[in-house]
Amino acid sequence: MMVRKPKQQRAKVTVDTIIQAGFIAVSQSGIHGATTRQIAEISGIGVGSLYEYFENKEAIYQAMNQHFVNDIVDMLRKLTPNLVRLNLHDVVELLLNSFSDLLRRDGGIYLKYVRYSRYSPLIETALMEFAMRYAMHNPKFLRLENMATINYICITGGIFSVIRHLSTPTPNVTFDQLLEGLSRMTTSYFDAEFARLDHVEKPNL
Amino acid sequence: MMVRKPKQQRAKVTVDTIIQAGFIAVSQSGIHGATTRQIAEISGIGVGSLYEYFENKEAIYQAMNQHFVNDIVDMLRKLTPNLVRLNLHDVVELLLNSFSDLLRRDGGIYLKYVRYSRYSPLIETALMEFAMRYAMHNPKFLRLENMATINYICITGGIFSVIRHLSTPTPNVTFDQLLEGLSRMTTSYFDAEFARLDHVEKPNL
Amino acid sequence: MMVRKPKQQRAKVTVDTIIQAGFIAVSQSGIHGATTRQIAEISGIGVGSLYEYFENKEAIYQAMNQHFVNDIVDMLRKLTPNLVRLNLHDVVELLLNSFSDLLRRDGGIYLKYVRYSRYSPLIETALMEFAMRYAMHNPKFLRLENMATINYICITGGIFSVIRHLSTPTPNVTFDQLLEGLSRMTTSYFDAEFARLDHVEKPNL
Amino acid sequence: MMVRKPKQQRAKVTVDTIIQAGFIAVSQSGIHGATTRQIAEISGIGVGSLYEYFENKEAIYQAMNQHFVNDIVDMLRKLTPNLVRLNLHDVVELLLNSFSDLLRRDGGIYLKYVRYSRYSPLIETALMEFAMRYAMHNPKFLRLENMATINYICITGGIFSVIRHLSTPTPNVTFDQLLEGLSRMTTSYFDAEFARLDHVEKPNL
DNA sequence: TATGAATGAGAGTTCATTCAT
DNA sequence: TATGAATGAACTCTCATTCAT
Structure with a gap:
């Protein structure tokens, strides 16, 4: 406006x-x-x-949110070519590390801001888009029918865990531990879903 | 006050x-x-x-937060005797269902409120206490050394996923799908950690 | 009221x-x-x-003022029989000492109050009445035609000097010095007026 | 401010x-x-x-007080060169007349105000400074050792008598009578102190 | 185009007064 | 008679917004 x-x-x-x-x-x-x-x-x-x-003031806040979302989407776009070539564990690690860097740059102004901002559907869209690209490079993921749910959980869980961690003055888990944990969580979750898929598809083998 | x-x-x-x-x-x-x-x-x-x-006004907000936290902690306390007897999958399901009910009662005033409230350390403490009780009833969990990290991820991921889902007008994943997903995520994550534990403890078997 | x-x-x-x-x-x-x-x-x-x-609240304040004035007038009444027998110097001293005691009693609540109170005409009247009685016991004062002015000055000067002094945290004049000064001021002023009177009445002596 | x-x-x-x-x-x-x-x-x-x-509101009141005090001090400064050349009687008269004019100007807003204002130490200082200058021009005053007390009485008495007089709707003494009275009071007081001084210094003459 | 002095609606808060108990 | 919970008008102060320069 x-x-x-x-x-x-x-x-x-x-x-x-x-x-x-x-x-x-x-x-x-x-x-x-x-x-x-x-x-x-x-x-x-x-x-x-x-x-x-x-x-008016609200318009400034809207522009700020726009700016913030654009930065995230840009980051994601630039990362995509590399990410699609990585395994899930490393994808999560690189993605969240980059996200963390973004939030902490310029003295952490984004980090302070993000507590007040509404989780934008544009970020959602961008992440979904990335997930599709990743699946196209790694076709086995296309077999999962509940991708939407899995993505929802991993993305939400990953993003909010990182934000909450960065916002906590003295967290009792290190950031590296958190990242390793989220990577493992994601891979094990996907692995389990693949296993379930196999079990369903080939029940009598 | x-x-x-x-x-x-x-x-x-x-x-x-x-x-x-x-x-x-x-x-x-x-x-x-x-x-x-x-x-x-x-x-x-x-x-x-x-x-x-x-x-003053701030004191009202503090009392509101107190009230909210008390409700959650009470809920958790009342649920604990049943929860400790359930498997992980059902624990997650019952816990998040109860949490969802709490947020949506009275026309969802808690749900609207929770966006502005700070994630209280008292809730954290209560959840950690519950985790300890659960582990004492299910001793195999005591073997996991990185319990803190796993809890952090599962708790944060679970809570924020549910809040976000309830706050989204037209989510493209049903609440039941979300719950089933979070249950699976949690169990598969724990299973993977147990497997890793076995692998480390009995490397040459 | x-x-x-x-x-x-x-x-x-x-x-x-x-x-x-x-x-x-x-x-x-x-x-x-x-x-x-x-x-x-x-x-x-x-x-x-x-x-x-x-x-209402105002009525309480009015009653307080009444009370205060009554205390002063009572004090004056009780003192009068003694005062009329004293010379001017001692009158001033006793009067202001008594006034000072009144202001400082009960932890000085009157003293704090007096800063906000309006100088009551009732006090004025009482003091004038006393002046008349004193003059009747000491008839030479009746010869002064400008008694009103002299009284006005000595009374106002005396009262306000004492109030101001008692209200000053660290005055650079002691209370005894002030009292002695006021006594001298009063006597010398009256003496001068008497002298002027003599000079006018008996110009050629 | x-x-x-x-x-x-x-x-x-x-x-x-x-x-x-x-x-x-x-x-x-x-x-x-x-x-x-x-x-x-x-x-x-x-x-x-x-x-x-x-x-805030308090700052306005402070500025008002500043303004008031400045006006008095300025008046005093401007008057000083003339005052030091006058005898005591005329000093009191000119000083209090000027003070009265100040209080009554602009519809008497200062006069109404002065009832609520605290007697400023800056006015005190300015008056003391003037007293010193006057004494230097009229060295005999330097001989008085109790100048502090005398000043205290004459200044307080003069100022408050004038304020009270101007604030009284129908005073039973005219302003001119008051001024003449205060002038006489001051001169006679000082004269008496000088006399006392002589008596002490030359006791056996 | 750029400014910042001026604005006033509306915020949080206080407190003399009332009235049901 | 005595109470104190309830009241709301009115207070001080803030700040998004405007507009003359």
């Missing part, structure tokens, strides 16, 4: 500056502690100028 | 009414959209009366 | 208790920091009961 | 307007009857704007 399309380069830069400032403000003061004044100050522009680029 | 101790039955009821109104208000307007006036209105009392029972 | 005439002894006692509590509350919280709740609490009675004896 | 430094002329004017409105509000409703809305209304600005210039 941009008031004015930022055709010029300068305008585009300003918009990005505001969005970045938004993340910083939210990470400093929480999503409802952050004020437009604060965002303007961090941006280095006047409060009034905020409204040249965004209709 | 409480300005006045609700000694009388009447006062106790009023306090509960306010807390309930708090959940309704939050579910209607979000945690920072909810106002003291709104809570008072829903409670059917005057604004001033709110402050007869609570020091 | 009183809602109900306190005919019974018990009621009279309660009224006094409330007034005392009022002074304590004001000395603790200032005149607009003091609340009806606070006064009720200090009185040891319920808030509602306050309104059995006083129409 | 000030949230924003009034660099621009416009802002400076607004700050002054608010302070003036504060005096008017206090003179209308008393210091705790005056509200931020009232001050804003009198200023002709919005409530929010108040907080652009002052951190």
Whole structure:
């Protein structure tokens, strides 16, 4: 809901500056502690100028969410060519490590933000898309009929475990332990589903 | 916290009414959209009366959280005697079904609320306590050294998957599928860890 | 002002208790920091009961002022027989010492109160009345035609100097110095007026 | 104190307007009857704007007091060169006349205000400084050892008598009578102290 | 285009007063 | 008679939004 399309380069830069400032403000003061004044100050522009680029505060938050989702989707896109060649264990590890890096970059502004953000369906879509690509490179996965459920569980479980872990000041499990655990969980889950498949398909062998 | 101790039955009821109104208000307007006036209105009392029972708005939110956590912990306590006698698959199923029921009761006010609440360490503690009791009834679990990590993953994964599912208007996986999936995930994960344990302990057999 | 005439002894006692509590509350919280709740609490009675004896908060303050003024006037009445026999220097000293004692009794609740109270015309009247009595015992004062002005200055100056001094945490003049000063000021002022009188009456002597 | 430094002329004017409105509000409703809305209304600005210039209501009151004290001190500074050349009688007269003018200007808003203001130590300091300058121009005063006490009495007595007189609707002494009285009181007091000094210094002459 | 002073609705909170018990 | 829970008007203060410059 941009008031004015930022055709010029300068305008585009300003918009990005505001969005970045938004993340910083939210990470400093929480999503409802952050004020437009604060965002303007961090941006280095006047409060009034905020409204040249965004209709209102909510629009800034929407743009922030967009930005966040785009970053995740981009990351996923760039990773995909490598990921499809890896086994499940390494996929989970690389994926969650990358996700963790994303959340912690720039002083962890995304991490603070993510607690307030709604889990976007766009991320869902992107992950599903990736899962399809992976299955196409590793056709045995296509045999699983309950892929949707398995994905749902592994993706949700993986993402929230990582977010919660990074948000906990003194977790009693290390991040490496968590990652190894999630990798094992995923592989064993899939293995079990494959085994069940075999058992069903070839019951009398 | 409480300005006045609700000694009388009447006062106790009023306090509960306010807390309930708090959940309704939050579910209607979000945690920072909810106002003291709104809570008072829903409670059917005057604004001033709110402050007869609570020091400030924050104290209401704290009492709400307390209430929520107590409900979960109570549920867990009551379930424990039955749960310890069940196999892992059924434990997960019963636990998450009960959790789901809790979140959806009273028109799902807990479900709306839970998005804004912080995952309480008291819930964590209660779940860990349960895990210990279960392991004592099923001693083979005591052999697993990485119980902490496994618990972390299964608990976080289970809870957040259920919350997210209940919060999604039109999920593309049914709740029963989710539950069956989480049960399988948990059992297969534990089985894999046991297998790994056997492999390590008896490498040359 | 009183809602109900306190005919019974018990009621009279309660009224006094409330007034005392009022002074304590004001000395603790200032005149607009003091609340009806606070006064009720200090009185040891319920808030509602306050309104059995006083129409509203303002009425309590009025009664307090009345009480304060009465105490001063009573003090003055009791002192008068002795005072009229003393010379001016000792009159000032005894008067202000007694006034100071009154302000400081009961932990100085009157002293805190007096900062907020309005200088009552009743005190004025009482002091004027005393001045008249003194003049009748010491007829030479009757010759002064500008007695009103002199009284005004000496009384105002004396009272406010003492109040201000008692209210100053670390005054750079001792109370005894102040009293001696005020006594001298008064005597010298009167002496000068008498001298002026003589000079006018007997210009050529 | 000030949230924003009034660099621009416009802002400076607004700050002054608010302070003036504060005096008017206090003179209308008393210091705790005056509200931020009232001050804003009198200023002709919005409530929010108040907080652009002052951190809170208390800050406005502090600025008001500052303003008042500054006006008195300025008056005293400007008067000093003339005052030091006058005799005591005329000093008192000019000083108190000027003080009276200050209190009564702008419809007497200072006069109403002064009842609620605390007697500032800055005024004290300024008066003491003046007393020193006067003594240096009139060295005989330096011989008095109890100058502190005498000043205390004459200053307090003078100031409070004038304030009280101006605040009394129908005083039974005219202002001119009061001023003449205070002048005589001061001169006779000082004369008496000088006489005492001579008597002590030259006892056997 | 960019600004930030000005705005005022609305937030949380207080407290003199009432009235059912 | 005595109570204190309940009340709501009114307080101080905030902040998203506007608009004259």
